[in-house]
Amino acid sequence: MEFSEGEVIELLARVFATSDPRLLLGIGDDAAVATGSAQQILTTDIAVEGVHFKSSWSAPYEIGARIAKANIADVLSMNGRCDYLLVAASVTGKETLDWIGQLAQGIADVAKEYGAIVVGGDLTKSPALQLAITAIGHTDNPITRSGAQIGDGIYLSSLTGWSAAGLEILSKGLSIDSDEAAEALTQYRNPTLDSMIDFSKAHAMADVSDSLLIQGEQIAKASEVALEIETGLIEKVEEFASLERLATETSSDIWQWILAGGEDHVLLATGQNLPGLRIGQVVTGSGISINDPMSKIKVAPVSWSHFR
Incomplete structure (x- = not known):
């Protein structure tokens, strides 16, 4: 020493x-x-x-x-x-x-x-x-995971998946010279926090640290509702095209990154007419489901766990 x-x-x-x-x-x-x-x-x-x-x-x-x-x-x-x-x-x-x-x-x-x-x-x-x-x-008004209501929209402060993309590049030892790869590595090493987005009117909220699927499941369970994610809405997000180019470049599954990738630290919220990216809705039932009418998801995404 x-x-x-x-x-x-x-x-x-x-x-x-x-x-x-x-x-x-x-x-x-x-x-x-x-x-x-x-x-x-x-x-x-x-x-x-x-x-x-x-x-x-x-x-x-x-x-x-x-x-x-x-x-x-x-x-x-x-x-x-x-x-x-x-x-x-x-x-x-x-x-x-x-x-x-x-x-x-x-x-x-x-x-x-x-x-x-x-x-x-x-x-x-x-x-x-x-x-x-x-x-x-x-805080004067804490927002928890347990407040989601049937009829709420589901919103992200930013698109998930960038950190997972950076992790995959590093894990595979890939050398990629593109703006998308640089962004992925940045978001893995030093993610951007969406502190300026106003989710103060949200009914429920969580930080996406483990994955969109895991945090969505946590909100659904705590609120005794079901969360339905729509792939079609996610594909309309402006960032999606850039992330998809990187997934193609690395022969990776973009839906694994978006749905099951962790450590983006974006905010996941439910509510009415919130800012951010609307990706689905809160419905009756339990758990989280993916509405994928065009069969974009070929393999069921698997989130990382400490104890698997």
Whole structure:
């Protein structure tokens, strides 16, 4: 190990330094002290090297940014805004101080972009690099998975599938020089969060972290309704043609990407006349179904699972 724990903490204190008045006491004490809202949102997420990311595929800055966004997306999906992040890291000791600094900068920049502050965390050594981030936000009107109503439209803030496309390019070691491939790799390494879309009137909402099918099933179960996705509506989305070109170029199944791909962190919502991309409707019944009258889907999409 080329550094001491004290050196890392000093580095992180510099990277995460802030004069934001919400933070009364930051890094350097046993715990942080910050102002809070009357109705807070709390969420946590863990990322493990080799399971959720690979250092050989992404720069340390991208890894930090990507994991921070996964947590902030959960807050956004509850119709909230993120205030604070707590970061717990297990490093292997093979990293350099510069590498850790870049990782922290990725987290710090994303926090700043979405109005949050990194207020502290923990550091230890382990055989595998692991990052756990806790996000604390606020909302006056939480939107949950359980509010979908029969007759609602189903909406996405952006088209899913880009992150899965990037993962496939990296997994197969493909070298593709196209705008679509570059976009896919960007969305895998450092996804865009749709924080500006106004889903505040949605009846139900979720962050698409696992897949459209999985999050759709979760909303259907919580709301005791059925979600019906229409392939014809998805094909009309402007981004679809670009993603389809990339699928053709890589001999891939675009519907596997769109329906079963994860980590896009777009918002899935139900409601009436919402902005975004309408892809279906809420109907009586249970579960999620795909209305595919032209038989576009040749193989049933399979979503990734930690425990399969």
